[in-house]
Amino acid sequence: MDLSLDTRAEGEHTVVSVAGEIDVYTAPKLREALLELVNAGKYHIVVDVERVEFLDSTGLGVLVGGLKRVRAHNGTLQVVCTQERLLKIFRITGLTKVFALHGSVAEAVAEN
Amino acid sequence: MSTVTLAIKPDPSHVRVVRLVAVALGRLNGIGEDILDDIRLATGEACGRAVAAHLHHGLTRPVEVELRCGGGLDIDVHDFVPLEQASGQSAVDVLREDTLEQEATDTAAEAGLPEAIGLIEGISDKVTVNTGRAGTTVSMRWAGT
Numbered sequence: 001m002d003l004s005l006d007t008r009a010e011g012e013h014t015v016v017s018v019a020g021e022i023d024v025y026t027a028p029k030l031r032e033a034l035l036e037l038v039n040a041g042k043y044h045i046v047v048d049v050e051r052v053e054f055l056d057s058t059g060l061g062v063l064v065g066g067l068k069r070v071r072a073h074n075g076t077l078q079v080v081c082t083q084e085r086l087l088k089i090f091r092i093t094g095l096t097k098v099f100a101l102h103g104s105v106a107e108a109v110a111e112n
Numbered sequence: 113m114s115t116v117t118l119a120i121k122p123d124p125s126h127v128r129v130v131r132l133v134a135v136a137l138g139r140l141n142g143i144g145e146d147i148l149d150d151i152r153l154a155t156g157e158a159c160g161r162a163v164a165a166h167l168h169h170g171l172t173r174p175v176e177v178e179l180r181c182g183g184g185l186d187i188d189v190h191d192f193v194p195l196e197q198a199s200g201q202s203a204v205d206v207l208r209e210d211t212l213e214q215e216a217t218d219t220a221a222e223a224g225l226p227e228a229i230g231l232i233e234g235i236s237d238k239v240t241v242n243t244g245r246a247g248t249t250v251s252m253r254w255a256g257t
Binding site (some may be wrong): 021023025026053056057058085089090092093 | 124125128131149152156157163164171179228230231234235257
């Protein structure tokens with residue numbers, strides 16, 4: 001399955017809903033989308049991975065890259081994820097300490 | 113013991129093929145769904161790393177993967193980038209250095225955490241890494257159910 005992205009505004013936040021597989025092949029598409037947002041001055045990003053079926057370290061690398069870019073502008077990059085198999089990957093790589101992980105988009109948007 | 117051997121061209125789109133084969137083989141041999149998730153991820157990590165290494169070093173020959181079933185699942189992923197000879201933790205250090213070098217020079221490949229091997233270690237029962245002039249082999253094992 002390929003990767004599909006849907007971007008929408010929620011107040012000050014931009015929500016990127018991702019569906020499909022984020023891997024070494026598809027991750028560049030997500031990276032480009034995040035880059036475009038930052039270049040357009042969108043520094044508060046919520047990445048919703050609830051409909052993601054597969055995530056590897058390349059995908060995590062893209063999220064880390066996005067986080068670095070928004071932080072350079074005092075922005076935020078939050079992740080919406082409740083799937084245990086994805087949360088496990090965040091835990092193993094220690095990224096639960098790096099990302100704000102939320103149970104819903106509403107929760108993430110209410111954060112700040 | 114049944115063995116499946118794959119040779120994939122160094123193209124990120126082909127990594128998915130190996131993931132699918134690994135999961136199908138595991139399922140055929142009665143490995144549980146939760147372990148299949150780990151197999152899918154670890155296989156993707158090992159193949160993605162190997163493909164990225166071939167691309168970075170300009171190798172066009174295929175990455176080779178051997179999958180062996182029988183009392184569990186063993187997967188060996190072999191790339192042909194000549195590196196310093198090492199095994200175990202020293203080999204992992206050699207790979208990390210090579211990955212970091214790729215990240216520093218390949219602007220198109222910002223991603224790919226150098227922790228790919230660490231991630232594999234976290235989700236497989238056993239991992240061994242050997243580097244050398246003939247390339248690198250990452251061997252992963254799952255005991256089964």
